Amino acid sequence: MQTWDRMAHRSALRLGPLLLLSLCASSTPVSLLRRLGEHLGQIQDSSSPSLSLGPGAVAIPKQGWLEQPLDPFNASDTRSFLQRYWVNDQHWTSQRGPVFLHLGGESSLRSGSVLRGHPTALAPAWGALVIGLEHRFYGLSVPPGGLDVAQLRFLSSRHALADVASARLALARLFNVSSSSPWICFGGSYAGSLAAWARLKFPHLIFASVASSAPVRATLDFSEYNEVVSRSLTRTALGGSPECRAAASAAFAEVERRLHAGGATRSALRAELGACSPLDRAEDQAELLGALQALVGGAVQYDAQAGVPLSVRGLCGLLLEGRSNRSRSAPYHGLRRAVQVVMHSLGQRCLSFSRAETVAQLKVTDSQVSGVGDRQWLYQTCTEFGFYITCEGPRCPFSQVPALPSQLELCEQVFGLSASSVVQAVAQTNSYYGGQTPGATQVLFINGDTDPWHVLSITQASGPLESALLIPSASHCMDMAPDRPSDSPSLRLGRQSIFQQLQTWLRLAEESQVRSRA
């Protein structure tokens, strides 16, 4: 809980979805969602049964470190850093067995990455060695020298992929893995994109990849996010309804009305929403509205996942609770309750909506303080992906705050990166990886149609060499989570398809092993 305690007094609610669960991370800058994700991951880790080890057994998982070049693209730069990995070899029966390489994303990679959920749950069937590789610059894999801008030049998905390639070779030597063993990459969210790209760029090293909820298309203005949120709030299968969506809109309108009313009304709003400081500045009001959007977005993105304080059903229940009173403020009171529920589950006394404080925190270059990776991920959004969630179109049910300028301003304020350089970087990312038509073979893309990120992923196979699966009513990275009795039939079916796809690939690998031995 150490990280969490450290985080507790930091800015809590802010816009920024792709948030991370223990197995699947991702997010926009400093966000409520990142806080929530860390929290959920810790809950899941502490509640998982410990492995029963026989006498003389070695503890699982093992943690190890690889020395990696800081700049893999410049042979005359000899600086290096230590990259952390986790190993679970309890199912690995033969050196010819497959290796499941679980890639970390934009947060620290927990031991849970090789203990539960997929890929680990899939390992016994094929006697696979499971290895989790933390992403450079996150968790404990931060290069010496911290997070200043000169150093962050070595943080990008391309650097991370170079690490995957060299780790793949080094680990094969270290564990004496047979040269004919197939290596399969797994990952969720941004790390899912990395898994797909690892196969795309290094097909001689990576036999196949399973990419969960992978937003392979970079986009500056991610307005589709809130369109999916809006649609999901109306879906009866999730516990939503058109009335729920309307109540969400009404609640936001009421928050705005109270913000603009000023005086005692605004002070009361501050107390009711648990804000740490006054909401007089326009920029802080925008932060508040962004955070409330993230709260609703989080209920959709993480719908029905273990440990989540609010699902769509729970949120809609609160928003519609006072419906019979026919009072204009009933939905507002529901939203207020929702804020309290989330605040309580995060163990926070109040929530900071101070823009100045957010900027100050993002400027901290000490990696101890920046433990959750907000600064690093902001850098990657500014230099590669964008992913800025906005609410400007008529289909967005929330307050229409112009979010893009303020997001771009953050790149400028924190890193000195101009808006035009961000625009250019996003376009370059898509031309380098191919966006939603990467042309990779032996990659399975899995998404849930509740998850707002699925619109940036691949949900339909464009040819016989591509596989894609869109799981109805599933949220972000849900396929990777451990099985639960409450899992929907479509989720179970989805997990079965992943198993079958692996079966097909591993048979293919076996056939080529046999051929090369003959």
Ligand SMILES: *[C@@H]1O[C@H](CO)[C@@H](O)[C@H](O)[C@H]1NC(C)=O
């Ligand atoms: C490569 O590394 C050397 C040694 O650190 C450095 O002098 C040089 O500027 C680097 N080249 C590039 C293109 O970064």
Ligand SMILES: *[C@@H]1O[C@H](CO)[C@@H](O)[C@H](O)[C@H]1NC(C)=O
């Ligand atoms: C590595 O594995 C091969 C079989 O694949 C075996 O012959 C060899 O002895 C092993 N080497 C070590 C150092 O374990």
Ligand SMILES: *[C@@H]1O[C@H](CO)[C@@H](O)[C@H](O)[C@H]1NC(C)=O
């Ligand atoms: C609705 O009205 C009832 C009875 O008047 C009251 O007890 C309740 O608190 C009201 N609920 C809301 C959300 O205003």
